[in-house]
Amino acid sequence: MSSATANEDCLGWAARDESGVLSPYKFSRRAVGRDDVSIKITHCGVCYADVGWTRNKNGDAKYPVVPGHEIAGIVREVGTDVHHFKVGDHVGVGTYVNSCRDCEFCNKKLEANCAKGAIYTFNGIDTDGTVTKGGYSDYIVVHERQVFYNVVTLLQENETIAIALPGFKGIPQELIVYCFTIPDSYPLASAAPLLCAGITVYAPMMRYKMNQPGKSLGVIGLGGLGHMAVKFGKAFGLNVTVFSTSISKREEALSLLGADKFVVSSDQEEMQALVKSLDFIIDTASGEHPLDPYISILKTAGVLVVVGAPSELKFKPVGLFIEMRTIAGSVVGGTKDIQEMLNFCAAHRIYPQIEVVPIQYANEALERLVKNDVKFRFVIDIENSLK
Template sequence: MRSSPLSIDGKNQPFLPSKSTLTEAHLEIQEEWVLEACLGIIWKTGLLASGTSTSIRDELFLLFHALDKAQRKGFRVNLCDTDSMMALELIKNWTQCPPQLASLMLSDAMGVLHLRLVDHEKGSQTTLIAGTRGGRKPIYLNAKEGQVTIVEWVWELYELGEILKVADPKLCGAFDEEQMESRKIMSSKGVGEDCLGWAARDASGVLSPYKFSRRTPGNEDVLIKITHCGVCFADVVWTRNKHGDSKYPVVPGHEIAGIVTKVGSNVHRFKVGDHVGVGTYVNSCRDCEHCNDREEVHCTKGSVFTFNGVDFDGTITKGGYSSYIVVHERYCFTIPKSYALASAAPLLCAGITVYSPMVRHKMNQPGKSLGVIGLGGLGHMAVKFGKAFGLSVTVFSTSISKKEEALSLLGADKFVVSSNQEEMTALAKSLDFIIDTASGDHPFDPYMSLLKTYGVFVLVGFPSQVKFSPASLNIGSKTVAGSVTGGTKDIQEMIDFCAANEIHPNIEVIPIEYANEALERLINRDVKYRFVIDIENSLKEK
């Protein structure tokens, strides 16, 4: 590729001048990922402006200086944020971009930037992918021969103790070695496989120790040391590829509780030391009607699952069976320090899955009657919420063995074996609400007959089919609804409600080494009522 000496303000200077030669504005923008990416290209290839006296570095400085104080702040924030539409438009409208970088590529509205280099002497077919933002690995994970992945290249040299080889040989050593080393390492941080976890590698679903990298925290991100993670049936589904879309290796877990260890410069809701939770999703478009109503679980463009999802930067999300996680503050929830983190974890899926529809369908009216089908992780939380709302609660189960725990342990008012026709008939038209947490196949007409006129039946389980007579619905003007988890507003409200009313899930705390057995027991419904992994005390590097 063609190259020329680096030019700053029309003068040949080392590409990494000492801080004393830079203005405050220069120093500010020097900290941003775009400059790091651009310098990475320059360092690796020596590809600089040809036929112009300004480098892309100068273009950044000129653009930055053209903004007023408020715009500068927005420019810096957006460049590090996933919602970087403003920054994208600014960059797209550059008019003096050096010819070699005329094919600067911006992926999509989610703000992922990578630079595409063209060797104009050989033609556009020689295009190379050079790198991506913030020290993350490139989106193109399966880079072909001839593609340069800056971050991996820098990290490899760092591990070999040869980081200064990153410098362009044309500089002839005309740079501050200590500053060069620190900047390169900072540019590459987050790439090392420093996150410990347990992952499934194939459809057997067997979990084993696994090391991987998390993204570098951005301005609006929170870094959380995970202390506890609940075990959900979703962990079985995706570790064993039940839906045919598992992206191995799969690190499961979306009932996460932990402690904040780092926050981005624009994080306002959290500080280091706060107790926080993360639920079933970690991102959304933040612009559709549902996101605007804080119902992100219904995001029009699809919310990003906490594990086995595809995040805004193209990486596959990895869940809470791990030592830490980086999440945008919008998807983190405050857990009062008076509320045990181990108890908080199951609230983030099991708890909100029943709380959200109960509140939405006004099942929080004291004196009303509620039926709960199934007494597992979700069902036992529905009983607890029902009692806290002042409802008369009846539990339906196929097993008489659960009667004592339903009545004595959980405080239900009645217990009915659903196969007992006499007991079912005695409750005809007696319930205002029914919440169905059972995922196994079961008949629906017998339960519909128990609802009063205008009664509401909510399904939160996933049986293979739902089938009932139209008469069961139409006679009595009943309502049937479905529900998944909940939006960020509901989740925080639920956590606060549990803390204020001392509502705690019944849990069995286990070490990470027991995870495989726990999943088997979960499949066999042998848990009362939620497994919670003690990540903090059991996930250690061997």
Template sequence: MGSICKNCLGWAARDTSGVLLPYNFIRRDTGPDHASLTITHCGICYADVAWAKNIPRNTIYPVVPGHEIVGIVKEVGSNIRRFKVGDHVGVGPYVNSCKTCEYCKIREEVHCDAKTTHTFNSVDEDGIITRGGYSSYIAIQEGYVFKIPDNYPLVSTAPLLYAGITV
């Protein structure tokens, strides 16, 4: 595993100007519980602008925004059963949580009692700073990846992954 997620090209803000410039960084390897996907589209949300400009006052620079991600699975970890290479998938605003509280157990991670990890500008359990969908690919734990029907246009799907704010 891990042959895909090495060097990644993203678009990052490096300061409060919020200007996004090309940024090369290292993605995590595809672990046994991860799916790696080539990102084809990523929605734009006010949150992306806010964190790029440090409006919430907790931006970790350089920040690669984007939490309305769609793409095509390029690699799956050895424990992955829900996805296969070539599947159309999406990723929303969360990429990890405690997995043990009452909310996580019923797949309502947004209400997690402990800690949710956002798709970008968070520190994941392994200490890696999360970088979002304004990039070429990403490796995500299986539980935070959602199957998209093959006949549904990916270009129309990205905004649906955070519909509460963008639609």
């Protein structure tokens, strides 16, 4: 059923200024249209992006900011034209809730890289001109849209089609959804961090074919993203080496996460011993750090992908062109990758390490996140604490 009637109040927690302090806040979501899915949020992961925009680190905060883009929940209402979801389904929402659906990247299922700009789940500008508000709230409304070949395209591709019936929109091309099916067997609390931390490392691993058993993976940093890279690496059958500045993380890397090797990145002897030994490195570290030591560890034609967010990275290019090495960047993933990852995690029982907290703990959780005091992802229990 669809209720395109008056909006109802939505309860969330928002930051009102650059202090970033969150407190209860009531606002309106749009009414459920014919292409919309309304989701009761049960859990929301805490990402460093929540710190960045609530505290205006990027200079573009649109207060009040309701953060949260690692959302898991249950469908509570669908529009009349929605056929992919039904009330009661378990679903997730990630870092974006819309895109143009017509550019070269959207057509390749790379909606995060939409040429016209993906619409972010919070602090973005939606199609109706309103500011999007995220998962630190009790429900959210997102699109399910079916893309059609238009009549002109059909005539160009098939000259035998000459007449369109009245009301004919075209032939269905594909379904583009901005929420994703979470398998019933997979806990919703565990699913939430996959929608950002998980997909951010999964997408580049798949892009560079780092799912082939026997290859070697290096992971720089062991936080929310890094620990998921280790888990995916082991599930893919890779030999995984973790790099960290903190020796205290050795036991977590080796015993808890199952990495094959742990290296203190400041130990020059340990680093030198690994020269030209790894196929692929994922750099999840957000603090300042040199790249040259890691570039030298790549094999010939090896790839280093940066998914962390340091303010600056420095390296000497000679280490790239002599050995045909590549440095690349990556940000989350497209809709196809996200659904594929959720299915993979459910099938292989891959679960992020989480600390579940109530919404009343959100400010402290953000402070602890800044201090890197979390193992490895906070998840807010929205359903049982936001009332």
